[in-house]
Amino acid sequence: MEQTLTQAAPVRRQRILSGIQPSGTPTLGNYIGAMRNWKLLEDEYDCLYMIADLHTITVRQEPAKLRQQSIQLLALLLAIGLDPDKNVLFFQSHVTQHAQMSWLLNCFTYMGEMSRMTQFKDKSAKHADNVNCGLFTYPVLMAGDILLYQANLVPVGVDQTQHLEICRDIAARVNGLYGNVFTMPEGYYSKVGARVMSLQEPTRKMSKSDPDDCFISILDGPDAVRRKVRRAVTDSDGEIRFDPENKPGVSNLLSILSALTGEKVDALAESMAGKGYGELKSAVTDAVIGTLEPIQASFTQYMGDKAYLESVYRSGAERASRIAERTLSKLMKKIGFVGR
Numbered sequence: 029m030e031q032t033l034t035q036a037a038p039v040r041r042q043r044i045l046s047g048i049q050p051s052g053t054p055t056l057g058n059y060i061g062a063m064r065n066w067k068l069l070e071d072e073y074d075c076l077y078m079i080a081d082l083h084t085i086t087v088r089q090e091p092a093k094l095r096q097q098s099i100q101l102l103a104l105l106l107a108i109g110l111d112p113d114k115n116v117l118f119f120q121s122h123v124t125q126h127a128q129m130s131w132l133l134n135c136f137t138y139m140g141e142m143s144r145m146t147q148f149k150d151k152s153a154k155h156a157d158n159v160n161c162g163l164f165t166y167p168v169l170m171a172g173d174i175l176l177y178q179a180n181l182v183p184v185g186v187d188q189t190q191h192l193e194i195c196r197d198i199a200a201r202v203n204g205l206y207g208n209v210f211t212m213p214e215g216y217y218s219k220v221g222a223r224v225m226s227l228q229e230p231t232r233k234m235s236k237s238d239p240d241d242c243f244i245s246i247l248d249g250p251d252a253v254r255r256k257v258r259r260a261v262t263d264s265d266g267e268i269r270f271d272p273e274n275k276p277g278v279s280n281l282l283s284i285l286s287a288l289t290g291e292k293v294d295a296l297a298e299s300m301a302g303k304g305y306g307e308l309k310s311a312v313t314d315a316v317i318g319t320l321e322p323i324q325a326s327f328t329q330y331m332g333d334k335a336y337l338e339s340v341y342r343s344g345a346e347r348a349s350r351i352a353e354r355t356l357s358k359l360m361k362k363i364g365f366v367g368r
């Protein structure tokens with residue numbers, strides 16, 4: 029009897045694009061909310077992780093510092109365990125298609141849409157002396173970042189939902205005009221990961237460009253961690269309870285502890301009931317130091333091998349450019365530019 033062999037078509041894994049700005053040393057917030065989750069995705073998805081240096085210059089940067097922070101960030105991505113063969117790790121500015129795509133998409137985006145972006149309102153208030161056009165059109169650059177790679181999924185925090193929405197609107201507009209150019213991206217909401225708040229103003233998120241005592245940097249040594257956690261703002265009622273609205277400081281410490289130990293916030297609060305804030309702070313300090321120490325040791329090793337770091341970012345840029353160029357050429361052809 030004749031046998032028919034049917035071969036299943038290879039299934040392309042879903043593609044993920046995410047990025048982080050080299051606007052300082054990453055904080056515990058960046059680590060808990062983004063970086064450590066990236067590691068969990070590398071076996072299931074095709075992941076591209078970008079050091080978003082083009083985004084960083086919407087705020088004025090010192091050149092030498094920007095360069096150093098960018099290299100350090102790459103070393104940190106490796107130090108948290110991201111495999112540069114499984115993931116594409118690259119500097120955004122090395123893939124010139126980002127800037128090109130951003131211009132094209134600017135012409136398919138309306139001023140009114142950009143004016144509604146809350147991050148623009150926040151950042152322009154924070155940097156009132158430098159409200160540049162880049163700050164205004166930042167979401168268009170970000171839309172291009174995602175669409176260039178035909179990403180299916182984009183890990184987003186709550187603060188980025190509005191930007192993903194605008195990206196989808198732009199993609200739908202371009203697809204509506206020219207047919208299927210872009211994959212429509214969806215948000216990827218991680219099962220683990222919390223929003224880490226500022227240690228000094230716990231109603232605002234922890235940010236790497238805030239004053240030093242507001243955040244814990246991934247590179248902070250034990251003494252700095254101890255000091256910053258000890259000085260973290262709490263409240264005066266003395267009760268350890270998870271209640272972000274009325275007790276933002278204590279709740280923030282509980283969520284950090286929960287994110288680092290894997291124990292539920294409520295269980296932690298219960299086990300610490302009746303204890304003082306000093307004990308909560310010392311548990312947080314131990315958990316943070318325990319998490320950061322191995323990352324810092326590995327970071328130091330990577331920073332000592334500049335040739336290896338260079339090989340990683342060069343190969344990342346090549347791999348990313350290949351994908352990005354396909355999408356860019358496709359769009360340029362559809363718009364009506366003469367091909368080279």
Ligand code: AQP
Pocket residue numbers: 047048049050051052055057058059060061062063080183184185186187188222223224225233234235236237238
């Ligand atoms: N506090 C946070 N808690 C949880 N997740 C956070 N992220 C940032 N802060 C927290 C997540 O980290 C990823 C990379 O962020 P980014 O560096 O690209 O930009 P950002 O969100 O603007 O981070 P910062 O630290 O606040 O930078 P600056 O001070 O330069 O503006 C994102 O996925 C973000 O959600």
